[in-house]
Amino acid sequence: MRQKPKEEGGHAKKRHTAHMVRGVCIHCNKEGDGKPKLTQGYPIKDDYVIGIIRWLKRKTRTEQKNRLVVCEKHADEHEKKRGGFERSLIIYGGIGIFLLVILLLLNLSFGSLIAGLLLLLFLVVTAHIKYVPKAEGI
Numbered sequence: 001m002r003q004k005p006k007e008e009g010g011h012a013k014k015r016h017t018a019h020m021v022r023g024v025c026i027h028c029n030k031e032g033d034g035k036p037k038l039t040q041g042y043p044i045k046d047d048y049v050i051g052i053i054r055w056l057k058r059k060t061r062t063e064q065k066n067r068l069v070v071c072e073k074h075a076d077e078h079e080k081k082r083g084g085f086e087r088s089l090i091i092y093g094g095i096g097i098f099l100l101v102i103l104l105l106l107n108l109s110f111g112s113l114i115a116g117l118l119l120l121l122f123l124v125v126t127a128h129i130k131y132v133p134k135a136e137g138i
């Protein structure tokens with residue numbers, strides 16, 4: 001409601017609309033009254049994070065049967081956010097591997113390896129603060 005839909009410039013990307021299915025847009029859901037509205041959109045791909053969330057929801061019995069999608073209106077925004085997440089994952093992972101190598105160069109030991117791997121794991125997990133799922137066709 002707050003945001004006016006932006007006019008698309010002439011460079012609007014062609015997307016694979018063939019993938020589109022009916023579901024609840026993960027971005028629309030956070031706006032308005034918060035009630036899930038069914039819309040046509042690009043399906044969210046299942047990955048390990050979605051798997052964990054689904055498992056947690058099953059355990060807490062808050063699972064929704066709706067299919068998650070990204071609607072056409074949010075496709076550009078989603079692409080940008082997903083790109084940002086992928087970039088931070090690469091950067092954090094790169095820093096982690098760099099630190100692991102430094103630790104091993106300073107002191108080649110099993111302790112350094114474990115410390116370095118824990119650091120790498122911590123950084124990769126931290127990168128998931130910006131987690132955005134992949135959507136098919138975007």
Ligand SMILES: [Zn+2]
Pocket residue numbers: 025026027028029070071072073074
């Ligand atoms: Zn949307």
